[in-house]
Amino acid sequence: METLIPIDSPFFLSGAELDDQPAWDMIFGTGQPLVLEIGCGIGDFAVTMANRHPGWNYIALDFYNKGCLKTCRRAERMGVQNLRVVRDEARAFLARCLRPASLQSIFINCPDPWPKRRQRKRRLVNEQFVGGLADYLLPGGSLYFTTDFADYGVDVARLMTRQKRFENALAPDLWRHDLTGYPRTKYMLKFMAEGKEIYFVHYHRTAEGQGRGLYE
Numbered sequence: 275m276e277t278l279i280p281i282d283s284p285f286f287l288s289g290a291e292l293d294d295q296p297a298w299d300m301i302f303g304t305g306q307p308l309v310l311e312i313g314c315g316i317g318d319f320a321v322t323m324a325n326r327h328p329g330w331n332y333i334a335l336d337f338y339n340k341g342c343l344k345t346c347r348r349a350e351r352m353g354v355q356n357l358r359v360v361r362d363e364a365r366a367f368l369a370r371c372l373r374p375a376s377l378q379s380i381f382i383n384c385p386d387p388w389p390k391r392r393q394r395k396r397r398l399v400n401e402q403f404v405g406g407l408a409d410y411l412l413p414g415g416s417l418y419f420t421t422d423f424a425d426y427g428v429d430v431a432r433l434m435t436r437q438k439r440f441e442n443a444l445a446p447d448l449w450r451h452d453l454t455g456y457p458r459t460k461y462m463l464k465f466m467a468e469g470k471e472i473y474f475v476h477y478h479r480t481a482e483g484q485g486r487g488l489y490e
């Protein structure tokens with residue numbers, strides 16, 4: 275089991291210590307649109323995005339303590355104001371700490387691929403999970419999924435076509451191998467250096483509303 279290094283940072287929130295349905299506006303000190311990154315790792319993408327979009331309130335979520343610590347340190351170095359790092363499990367956090375239709379965007383970059391066939395049921399992103407994510411997105415809000423693992427990318431791209439509450443922002447493509455302007459994460463860079471392609475999938479929550487994604 276991972277030894278928990280105490281994280282002393284104004285950016286850090288332990289999921290276990292968060293109230294049910296916390297007042298995010300109060301936590302961030304502003305009522306800006308809320309964005310969630312699931313599995314932020316070392317926080318390279320999170321800090322870049324929070325810095326690039328000061329009009330967002332960015333929640334960087336991971337259950338990996340050292341990753342949360344590195345994300346906090348990176349945020350401190352960059353001096354971003356609109357980022358909080360939460361250590362928690364994604365499904366538990368969503369159910370307990372976010373209201374329906376509260377998120378402008380959700381980013382999931384290079385989730386653990388569980389490459390062996392017998393392990394695939396452990397993958398975080400599956401039909402049931404994305405169906406649930408639709409509940410948390412605002413109408414027109416974006417879901418971005420990326421992976422360096424071809425089988426996972428194709429699988430998610432296909433299962434998304436069966437989701438009634440999402441529409442494909444990249445149509446007619448089911449996925450692309452590049453989205454201009456989308457920051458590369460540590461894992462993306464590692465696999466790109468090995469000559470692998472990244473799969474980018476981008477959907478909008480179907481809606482009455484507008485709200486276009488940023489990277490198309």
Ligand SMILES: C[S@@+](CC[C@H](N)C(=O)[O-])C[C@H]1O[C@@H](n2cnc3c(N)ncnc32)[C@H](O)[C@@H]1O
Pocket residue numbers: 312313314315316335336337338341362363364365382383384385386387398459460461462
């Ligand atoms: C392969 S790493 C990718 C990290 C980063 N997104 C990147 O692309 O460099 C996957 C990350 O997701 C986190 N993770 C996996 N399952 C999770 C879950 N159910 N809840 C929260 N974090 C999770 C892991 O701890 C890990 O940091």
